Amino acid sequence: MKFAHSFSRVLQEEDFPADWQAAAIRYRELKKCIRKVQSELLDLGLTVEVLKRLVEEAEGPIFRYMFDGLPSLSTSGFGGRSAD
Numbered sequence: 001m002k003f004a005h006s007f008s009r010v011l012q013e014e015d016f017p018a019d020w021q022a023a024a025i026r027y028r029e030l031k032k033c034i035r036k037v038q039s040e041l042l043d044l045g046l047t048v049e050v051l052k053r054l055v056e057e058a059e060g061p062i063f064r065y066m067f068d069g070l071p072s073l074s075t076s077g078f079g080g081r082s083a084d
Helices: 003-013 018-023 027-043 048-057
Strands: 063-066 072-075
Touching: 003 018, 003 027
Parallel strands: none
Antiparallel strands: 063 072
């Protein structure tokens, strides 16, 4: 049984407070969101190798992902260089 399914079932069957149930991470939605972020990064040419290099060279944060309504990615810290 997959973790998301087990987790949801336990939340419903066990005697967790309602506010805990409401605040619990919805793993299916989280997984979809992570896939969307991964897809956006790849569409921008930000492969794993490029991201590792950028993080190693950066002096501060270079990515910020906002989840206010629809997720959006902003980048900074490239020092005028392209991401690739």
